[in-house]
Amino acid sequence: MGKLTAKQIENLTTPGTYEDGDGLRLLIKANGKKYWVLRFQLSGKRREMGLGTYPAIGLKEARQNSSDKRRLLRDGIDPLQARDEVRAAQVAAEQQRKNKSITFQDVSVDYIEAHRAGWKNVKHAQQWTNTLATYAAPVIGDLTTSQITTEHLLEILKPIWASKAETASRVRNRIELVLDAAKARGLRDGENPARWRGHLDKLLPPSSKAKRTQNHPALPYSQLSRFIQALNSIEGQSACALKMTILTACRTSEVLAADWSEIDLKAKLWSIPAARMKAGKVHTVPLSDAVIALLKGLPQIQGSSHLFPGARKGRPISNMAMLMTLRRMDHKELEDGGKGWRDSDDRIITAHGFRSTFRDWAAERTNYAREVCEMSLAHVVANGAEAAYWRSDLLDKRRALMADWAEFVTLNGNGLAVPE
Numbered sequence: 001m002g003k004l005t006a007k008q009i010e011n012l013t014t015p016g017t018y019e020d021g022d023g024l025r026l027l028i029k030a031n032g033k034k035y036w037v038l039r040f041q042l043s044g045k046r047r048e049m050g051l052g053t054y055p056a057i058g059l060k061e062a063r064q065n066s067s068d069k070r071r072l073l074r075d076g077i078d079p080l081q082a083r084d085e086v087r088a089a090q091v092a093a094e095q096q097r098k099n100k101s102i103t104f105q106d107v108s109v110d111y112i113e114a115h116r117a118g119w120k121n122v123k124h125a126q127q128w129t130n131t132l133a134t135y136a137a138p139v140i141g142d143l144t145t146s147q148i149t150t151e152h153l154l155e156i157l158k159p160i161w162a163s164k165a166e167t168a169s170r171v172r173n174r175i176e177l178v179l180d181a182a183k184a185r186g187l188r189d190g191e192n193p194a195r196w197r198g199h200l201d202k203l204l205p206p207s208s209k210a211k212r213t214q215n216h217p218a219l220p221y222s223q224l225s226r227f228i229q230a231l232n233s234i235e236g237q238s239a240c241a242l243k244m245t246i247l248t249a250c251r252t253s254e255v256l257a258a259d260w261s262e263i264d265l266k267a268k269l270w271s272i273p274a275a276r277m278k279a280g281k282v283h284t285v286p287l288s289d290a291v292i293a294l295l296k297g298l299p300q301i302q303g304s305s306h307l308f309p310g311a312r313k314g315r316p317i318s319n320m321a322m323l324m325t326l327r328r329m330d331h332k333e334l335e336d337g338g339k340g341w342r343d344s345d346d347r348i349i350t351a352h353g354f355r356s357t358f359r360d361w362a363a364e365r366t367n368y369a370r371e372v373c374e375m376s377l378a379h380v381v382a383n384g385a386e387a388a389y390w391r392s393d394l395l396d397k398r399r400a401l402m403a404d405w406a407e408f409v410t411l412n413g414n415g416l417a418v419p420e
Contacts, residue, residue, distance in 0.1 A: 002020040002021050002024070002059070002063060003019055003020050003021050004018060004019075004020045004026060004059060005059075006058065006059050006060075009026060009034070009054060009059055010055075012026070012028060012034070013028070013032065014028065015028050015029055015030045015032075016028055017037075020059075020062075020063070022066060022067075022070065023038050023039040023040050023066065023070070024036065024037075024038055024051075024062060024063060024066040025037050025038075025039060026054065033053065034053065034054035034055075035050060035052075035053055035054070036050070036051035036052050036053070036054060036057055036062040036065070036066075037049070037050055037051065038050075038051055038065075038066050038069055038079075040069070040070070040073055040079070042073065042078055047080065049069065049079055049080050049083070051065045051066065051069075052065070101144075102144060102145075102187060103141065103142050103143060103144060103145075104136070104137075104140045104141055104142075104143055104144070104145055104148060104178065104182075105137060105141040105142065107145055107178055107181060107182045107185070107187065108128075108132050108136075108174075108178045110181075111177065111178050111181045112125050112128050112129060114181075121253075123319075128174060131167065131170060131171050131174060132171070132174060132175075132178075135156055135160065135167075135168075135171045136156055136171060136174075136175055139152055139155050139156050140152050140156070140175075144187070144188075145178075145179055145182035145183075145187045145188040146182075146187060146188040146189070148179065148188075148193055149193055150193040150199070150200070150203070152193065153172070153175065153193050153194050153200065154203060154204075156171065156175070157171065157172055157200075157204065158204075161204055161205070162205075172194055172196065172200065173194075173196075175194040176192055176194035176195060176196070179192050179193070179194055180192060216350045216352040216353040216355075216356065217342070217343040217345070217347035217348060217349045217350050217353050218343055218349060218350075218353030218354065218355075218356035218357050218360075219341065219343070219349045219353060219354065219357050220343075220344075220357070220360070221357050221358075221360055221361040221364075221365070221408075224357065224361075224408075224409060227329075227341060228246075228409060228410075230329055230332070230333065230341075231243065231329070234325065234328075234329070236325075237308045237309075237317055237321070238308075238317060238321035238322050238324065238325045239325055240294065240297075240298060240308065241255055241256060241307075241308045241317065241321065241322055242322045242325055242326070242351055243294055244258075244291060244294055244295075244307075245322065245351050245354060246354045246357075246358075246409060247288060247290055247291045247294070247402075247405070247406050247409060248270070248285050248287070248291060248402070249354065249355050249358040249359075249376055249377055249402075249405070250272070250285060250355075250378070251278070251352060251355070251378075252319065252322060252351045252352050253276070253319065254272050254276055254277070254283075255307075255308075256308060256316045256317060256318075256319055256321070256322075257276055257306070257316055258270070258272075258306065258307040258308070258316075259305050259306055259307070260300065260305050260306075260307060261305060263287075263295060263307075265287075265292060265295065265296070268286060268287040268288075268292060268399075269284055269285065269286060269287060270284070270285040270287055271283075271284050271285075272284075272285065272378075277378060278378070279378060279379075279380055283378045284393060284395060285402075286395060286398050286399035286402050286403075287402075288402050288403045288405070288406035288407075289403070289406065290406040290409070290410050291406065295307070308321075322351040323350065323351065326341060326348060326349060326350065326351065327348060329341055330342070330348050330349075355377055358376075358377070358405060359373060359377065361405065361408065362376075362401065362405070365408070366401070366404060368397065368400075368401050369397075371394060372394050372397045372398055372401055373401065375393060375394050375398055376398050376401055376402060
């Protein structure tokens with residue numbers, strides 16, 4: 001029989017320790033709270049184990065708990081260790097239950113958010129979201145990552161592997177990264193079913209054999225004269241942005257986000273920050289007289305530092321602006337009985353395609369070195385050991401090249417109209 005009674009315990013208020021027997025004791029602290037404690041000895045060491053608080057645990061339950069723990073001791077089992085193992089198993093079971101409710105869609109959303117700040121292109125996150133939603137989600141979106149198999153990947157990739165090879169390659173890579181993230185979070189184990197080398201490469205043909213590279217539709221430089229004449233008849237910011245894109249041979253994103261703080265009219269230079277460059281390096285663009293004239297004619301809008309401010313405050317015009325201008329020009333050309341502004345595959349030309357127009361002209365109509373032409377496009381011209389010794393940006397030679405290009409563009413177009 002124990003020494004304590006239920007009534008006695010209820011009336012005890014003085015801080016201290018009250019023995020019940022067989023190591024069970026009631027501990028009353030200075031704040032009046034009461035705790036059950038079991039004192040025992042194991043391997044020659046005296047130890048204590050909490051059995052809960054009173055009155056949540058009554059005297060009868062405390063004695064039963066104490067008896068259970070002493071039974072473990074008789075079997076040579078440490079009750080503290082046994083309790084920790086039970087708790088760990090409960091935590092693992094709960095985590096497993098939670099893991100079963102975490103889908104591929106959940107993990108992909110978390111992955112995109114975690115990496116969004118590190119992607120220099122603001123559109124990258126949306127591209128991730130769109131491709132996974134379009135191709136992956138219908139098949140594996142509602143599955144847990146541990147349920148995803150190679151068969152699921154083949155179901156996603158086979159329909160687009162040949163017809164949309166570049167997209168398929170990106171989808172596969174993005175699924176692989178999401179599943180790697182899931183493994184790092186303990187949501188799956190084993191082989192990544194989206195891995196290419198040594199896995200999917202045995203089941204699908206190489207992407208180089210499944211596709212023909214689709215370049216941006218570009219205008220042949222022989223047609224530039226007629227195009228510039230048509231472009232001169234169009235007013236507005238998008239037309240000006242398109243002219244600057246053509247004259248500088250820069251990417252459309254670089255032109256659209258151009259800021260007046262980057263322009264030095266006196267030095268005739270445009271310094272594009274590394275954050276906006278594909279190669280992640282500052283790119284200095286020499287500005288021809290034609291570009292300077294274009295820039296001087298642009299209105300500077302109060303409250304906006306963009307060369308081509310959009311309707312939304314603090315934002316430039318949309319990346320669709322130049323494309324829509326080209327589509328309207330193509331439509332007008334077709335209405336007038338022409339063939340439209342198309343490439344050899346009958347695709348409407350794109351603003352980005354004028355970089356190809358420039359490169360073809362430079363290769364076929366000038367004697368400038370390859371390095372000069374490639375640097376003008378902000379392409380990497382050296383790798384490895386060669387890159388370590390390459391210091392010059394060939395600015396003077398690039399300035400001469402861009403001046404010649406501007407002369408070719410403006411003379412063939414009977415002059416390039418600039419905003420007044």
